[in-house]
Amino acid sequence: MYTQGWYDYDRKIGKGRAPIPSKEVEQHIAKYASAFRKKNMLPSPPKKLSKEEIVNRILFPLVNEGFKILEENIAQRPSDIDVIYLYGYGWPNWRGKLLKV
Known part of the structure; x- marks a missing residue:
């Protein structure tokens, strides 16, 4: 093993x-x-990072990339991106949707 x-x-x-x-x-x-x-x-x-800084460093790039994908018409709706985050990235459903508009 x-x-x-x-x-x-x-x-x-x-x-x-x-x-x-x-x-x-x-x-x-x-x-x-x-x-x-x-x-x-x-x-x-x-540098010692706070929990909030760690979350922001993880979350903000995901949100920014999601909106770029929408802007470039790769996806039609924010909910399309949320489905990818949920099933593709394993984003926890209980945390809510990242691009909920």
Whole structure:
């Protein structure tokens, strides 16, 4: 069974289903982040983002792209875009529609 990735899974914790951040991955990220900071390709120190900033960084590009698609007449209605987000991207239905006008 392949068990390497972003998370490790210990069979003793949560019947092997509880994700534990991988120490090996964290070390690789720290190593590469340090190299990028030395080349001024990443801010130093890393900026701590609020939950709202994270949501906005994810949400705004989706909304903007949806309206571009409407403007270019690739889709006819905002609801067409919402169907793609719901079934294509796996957007949670309980969160509501992104392009609800």
